[in-house]
Amino acid sequence: MPGVARIVQRAYKYRFHPTPGQASELARTFGCVRLVYNKALEERTRAHTLEGRRVSYTESSAMLTAWKRGDEFGFLSEVSCVPLQQALRHLQAAFANFFARRAGYPAFKSRKRSRSSAEYTRSAFRRRDGTLRLAKMDAPLSIVWSRPLPEGAEPSTVTVSRDAAGRWFVSLPVEEEIAPLPSVDAAVGMDRGITALAELSTGEKIPNPRHERRDRRKLAKAQRSLARKEKGSNNRAKTRLKVAKVYARIADRRRDHPHKVTTRLVRENQVIAVEDLAVRNMVRNRSLARAVADASWRELRSMLEYKAAWYGRTLVAVDRWFPSSRLCSVCGALRERMPLEVREWACPCGAVHDRDVNAARNVLAAGQAES
Numbered sequence: 001m002p003g004v005a006r007i008v009q010r011a012y013k014y015r016f017h018p019t020p021g022q023a024s025e026l027a028r029t030f031g032c033v034r035l036v037y038n039k040a041l042e043e044r045t046r047a048h049t050l051e052g053r054r055v056s057y058t059e060s061s062a063m064l065t066a067w068k069r070g071d072e073f074g075f076l077s078e079v080s081c082v083p084l085q086q087a088l089r090h091l092q093a094a095f096a097n098f099f100a101r102r103a104g105y106p107a108f109k110s111r112k113r114s115r116s117s118a119e120y121t122r123s124a125f126r127r128r129d130g131t132l133r134l135a136k137m138d139a140p141l142s143i144v145w146s147r148p149l150p151e152g153a154e155p156s157t158v159t160v161s162r163d164a165a166g167r168w169f170v171s172l173p174v175e176e177e178i179a180p181l182p183s184v185d186a187a188v189g190m191d192r193g194i195t196a197l198a199e200l201s202t203g204e205k206i207p208n209p210r211h212e213r214r215d216r217r218k219l220a221k222a223q224r225s226l227a228r229k230e231k232g233s234n235n236r237a238k239t240r241l242k243v244a245k246v247y248a249r250i251a252d253r254r255r256d257h258p259h260k261v262t263t264r265l266v267r268e269n270q271v272i273a274v275e276d277l278a279v280r281n282m283v284r285n286r287s288l289a290r291a292v293a294d295a296s297w298r299e300l301r302s303m304l305e306y307k308a309a310w311y312g313r314t315l316v317a318v319d320r321w322f323p324s325s326r327l328c329s330v331c332g333a334l335r336e337r338m339p340l341e342v343r344e345w346a347c348p349c350g351a352v353h354d355r356d357v358n359a360a361r362n363v364l365a366a367g368q369a370e371s
Contacts, residue, residue, distance in 0.1 A: 189364025273367025
């Protein structure tokens, strides 16, 4: 029988196509948000460095009011005030995390490297009859409603963003009730790989689509073309957009495949055991970085974690030092060495193992012992 449903925070993200006027208004808002964030960060840094004191959100808000009334930054009054206030709240949260030692010191937002976005609270947007209108907008946004919002859900905020490829998105966080899936008897162990995305204890090997490798030639051609363009020219801006579109295509496909894989695993298994790999350290290895990033190991683990929590499944992380590849899953004999080039091996007990499937079976056994 399914367990008790739980309320979770979930964001629904949609593509939209602004009119020229809306695109201009949003671009100005993005610029003002970035300016306010950086100005407030500069003032907080000065106060912290020179005076040894912390600046509160109330003080930052008073600074914003003064900037609007001045001649130099009077244009800040021309955009909605809500995204500007939200920028100050985000900066306040960033400093709270820094002083609590949960994060590093807040960084300035770069026009070229930072994602362009603005957050609107309920007082600055109106959602009615399937339309969404933002403050200072002359018409509702033309949103592609690719999937419906949960019935009765009311978003607390709306975040509008534009990626490097020039695509516009709107994100609506809502509270949603999710019922756990019915219990099943199946359990699976998973060994992540590069040749295959994952090897399962059932013997199945989930292929690695290698999205970056498939588009590598197209990406290299666009990057070579960008390198030949004069800095600051319109041609360079157009070519940079082409490069960004290739990257966006790779990123979208990297995200889509793990979603499908993890959803299937969570639906079919009650217990999922994985190795607790140090992906961050592996990415620092220049020989493995590209392959590890293309395999989306970190995204795979993250998706398994929250989907297992949502749907009442158990995810067990086995210690990264567990010798899953060197241990015979039949008799328990431990080999002293197992070079990476060895893909199949025979145990003295007579069992012949595929290296990765054997590791997945050992991970499953270790995970069931812990759970």
